[in-house]
Amino acid sequence: MATEGTMTAPALVLIAEDEEPIAEVVATVVEDAGYTPRLAAHGREALELARAEQPALLITDLMMPYLSGAELIAALRSDAAAGGHAPLPVILITAAGPAQARAAGADAVLRKPFELLELDALLRRFLEAQAC
Amino acid sequence: MTKTRGEPFVKEREATARAASRPGDPTGVPNLDRVLGGGLPRGALVLVVGAPGSGKTTLALQMAFATARAGRRVLILTALSEPTNKLIAHLRAFTFFDEDLLGDAIQVLSLQQFLPQGLASTADEVQAEVRRTQAGLVIIDGFRGMRSAEGDPQRAREFLYEIGTALGARGATTVITSEAAPRDAALFPEATTADVLVGVHYGLADLRQQRYLEAIKVRGAAPQPGLHAMALAADGVTVYPRLEARVTEGAGGEEESDGDLTGAAAGRDARTVQEHQLTERVPFALPEFDALLGGGLTRETSTLVLGNPGAGKTLLALHWALAGIEAGDSVVYLGFRENRRQLLLLADTFALGPRLRAALQADGGLTLLRLPPVELDADVVGDRLLAALEQTGARRLVIDSVAELERTAALGNPGRVGDYLAALVEALRARRLTTLALKETPALITTDLGVASDTLSVLAESIVVLQHVTYGDRLHRMLSVPKMRFSAHDLRLREFTITAPTGIHVRAPGESEAGVLAGIARQQGGPAAAGEDVDRTWPRKGP
Numbered sequence: 301m302a303t304e305g306t307m308t309a310p311a312l313v314l315i316a317e318d319e320e321p322i323a324e325v326v327a328t329v330v331e332d333a334g335y336t337p338r339l340a341a342h343g344r345e346a347l348e349l350a351r352a353e354q355p356a357l358l359i360t361d362l363m364m365p366y367l368s369g370a371e372l373i374a375a376l377r378s379d380a381a382a383g384g385h386a387p388l389p390v391i392l393i394t395a396a397g398p399a400q401a402r403a404a405g406a407d408a409v410l411r412k413p414f415e416l417l418e419l420d421a422l423l424r425r426f427l428e429a430q431a432c
Numbered sequence: 433m434t435k436t437r438g439e440p441f442v443k444e445r446e447a448t449a450r451a452a453s454r455p456g457d458p459t460g461v462p463n464l465d466r467v468l469g470g471g472l473p474r475g476a477l478v479l480v481v482g483a484p485g486s487g488k489t490t491l492a493l494q495m496a497f498a499t500a501r502a503g504r505r506v507l508i509l510t511a512l513s514e515p516t517n518k519l520i521a522h523l524r525a526f527t528f529f530d531e532d533l534l535g536d537a538i539q540v541l542s543l544q545q546f547l548p549q550g551l552a553s554t555a556d557e558v559q560a561e562v563r564r565t566q567a568g569l570v571i572i573d574g575f576r577g578m579r580s581a582e583g584d585p586q587r588a589r590e591f592l593y594e595i596g597t598a599l600g601a602r603g604a605t606t607v608i609t610s611e612a613a614p615r616d617a618a619l620f621p622e623a624t625t626a627d628v629l630v631g632v633h634y635g636l637a638d639l640r641q642q643r644y645l646e647a648i649k650v651r652g653a654a655p656q657p658g659l660h661a662m663a664l665a666a667d668g669v670t671v672y673p674r675l676e677a678r679v680t681e682g683a684g685g686e687e688e689s690d691g692d693l694t695g696a697a698a699g700r701d702a703r704t705v706q707e708h709q710l711t712e713r714v715p716f717a718l719p720e721f722d723a724l725l726g727g728g729l730t731r732e733t734s735t736l737v738l739g740n741p742g743a744g745k746t747l748l749a750l751h752w753a754l755a756g757i758e759a760g761d762s763v764v765y766l767g768f769r770e771n772r773r774q775l776l777l778l779a780d781t782f783a784l785g786p787r788l789r790a791a792l793q794a795d796g797g798l799t800l801l802r803l804p805p806v807e808l809d810a811d812v813v814g815d816r817l818l819a820a821l822e823q824t825g826a827r828r829l830v831i832d833s834v835a836e837l838e839r840t841a842a843l844g845n846p847g848r849v850g851d852y853l854a855a856l857v858e859a860l861r862a863r864r865l866t867t868l869a870l871k872e873t874p875a876l877i878t879t880d881l882g883v884a885s886d887t888l889s890v891l892a893e894s895i896v897v898l899q900h901v902t903y904g905d906r907l908h909r910m911l912s913v914p915k916m917r918f919s920a921h922d923l924r925l926r927e928f929t930i931t932a933p934t935g936i937h938v939r940a941p942g943e944s945e946a947g948v949l950a951g952i953a954r955q956q957g958g959p960a961a962a963g964e965d966v967d968r969t970w971p972r973k974g975p
Contacts, residue, residue: 322515322517365546394535395520396535403536
């Protein structure tokens with residue numbers, strides 16, 4: 301658990317997913333792992349939230365309205381480069397093939413349909429690494 | 433943004449009409465472009481309607497992948513309440529699916545988050561997404577849900593106007609699927625908006641599922657009318673145009689139609705059929721029989737071979753096919769019963785086995801198109817046959833047998849058989865084929881030489897009859913040619929034998945036992961007998 305024995309707030313995980321049922325399932329996994337989910341219904345909203353709330357991890361879909369997952373990742377990478385800080389780690393959840401997923405520039409990719417345990421393992425890996 | 437039908441609207445519709453008059457884009461669905469009269473008009477609003485499970489979504493998504501492969505971006509918007517990954521999981525089962533196209537060339541989005549704001553707002557959001565993705569093809573799957581969610585059919589109609597005109601003006605083609613009976617009157621208000629209206633009919637015929645596609649309306653084009661068989665398989669949707677529509681395509685009702693003469697057939701010389709018929713012969717390489725026919729069958733005609741089971745029809749057809757190969761004609765053998773192994777077994781019984789094996793080699797000239805006679809669709813048969821003829825440039829065709837074609841054409845519509853066979857004969861004439869079509873007569877053994885008149889016996893230029901006839905204390909194999917249009921021929925009855933290794937041997941009149949031919953003729957009460965009445969009313973030409 302990320303917060304056990306400390307007074308710090310649980311890390312924020314931003315979830316960018318335009319399909320509500322999937323977003324809710326992902327949020328449940330994040331909550332069960334002891335982190336705080338923050339939902340964005342599309343890429344544009346996710347970019348605004350990422351800039352405002354400094355999440356520890358982004359879990360994003362690839363195909364979303366207004367701003368795709370690839371465009372969202374590119375914008376965040378650009379922000380990080382301009383601000384001179386480490387880029388936000390990103391888990392991409394997509395039905396697209398490996399070539400598209402790689403091109404999007406995420407740190408990890410989960411293919412839809414995915415096992416919840418896989419997602420759980422991935423987000424723990426990223427967030428526990430940050431906590432060390 | 434809701435529009436009323438004022439002047440701006442009319443101008444937008446004109447823009448759409450102009451877009452619709454451009455050459456059509458390929459759909460990627462086999463034969464659908466032909467049925468639509470030339471693909472999808474770019475910028476058109478296309479409505480695909482059908483019952484649940486009919487295949488309309490697969491049809492639309494197959495178009496999506498074909499369009500993306502052709503280099504145009506595609507936006508798929510699903511109005512269904514299920515997640516898009518379910519749609520994608522469904523698509524993975526099809527061979528046209530390519531996951532590398534997803535995410536860039538093809539974007540799949542759910543409309544669920546837009547719909548609560550109403551259709552007018554959703555139309556604006558759709559346009560924004562089309563601008564963002566630069567999509568050349570937009571698919572909206574599940575329009576019925578959007579229509580009923582709004583509660584007011586007028587709003588649904590306005591949504592279609594809005595989408596159709598705005599996207600059409602950008603050159604984006606929009607395909608919308610909706611659950612409905614294809615000719616449901618309640619759909620008519622929306623249907624007037626569409627440039628293209630495609631209905632997918634889906635139901636049961638006895639125990640089997642049947643799908644048909646209908647191009648109900650295609651603005652600015654001449655679609656093939658009526659219902660066309662549609663199959664849904666691992667490679668997606670395939671449309672099989674109704675044979676009757678293919679043959680009349682572009683004919684304008686003129687008497688001398690070339691049907692859908694294309695490819696190899698179109699490239700052949702333009703001599704008239706009549707010239708061929710009177711000058712060229714297509715022999716069996718059975719000397720007595722060819723002599724009786726005046727040298728062989730007449731080129732570019734259809735011959736019906738009638739015979740009771742076991743009379744030797746298939747063997748006669750093999751003789752004719754192999755004679756064709758050896759004369760340089762490529763041959764297609766359309767068979768429903770004997771498979772390759774069984775045909776070889778039959779040929780091996782006689783001395784035809786090695787010749788048949790050689791003919792069936794890759795460059796041997798004989799193409800065996802065997803379609804198991806189970807749940808066949810007449811238009812699938814027609815399409816596969818015409819495709820085989822085009823691919824091989826065949827000059828001779830064997831159909832073994834017509835009874836299967838008749839049975840298949842009659843499924844669900846007994847009145848269709850006549851039109852189907854007439855269309856088939858027309859299509860074969862257009863391709864300058866010489867055809868030997870076999871058909872069983874019901875009686876196993878007969879004392880009667882009569883031939884029932886049916887559709888094909890009227891359509892075919894020639895008829896050959898093979899029969900077992902009882903005379904005296906034994907069976908005799910008898911052969912006769914009661915009809916041979918455009919040619920002199922010998923009307924006398926002939927006895928023939930089937931023996932190994934020769935195969936069929938047609939006896940000269942003097943070879944039969946004394947009195948047999950005359951006796952059988954007397955048994956019929958007719959005048960024809962050995963040595964009598966040879967019809968030479970037509971001048972003999974050719975070899």
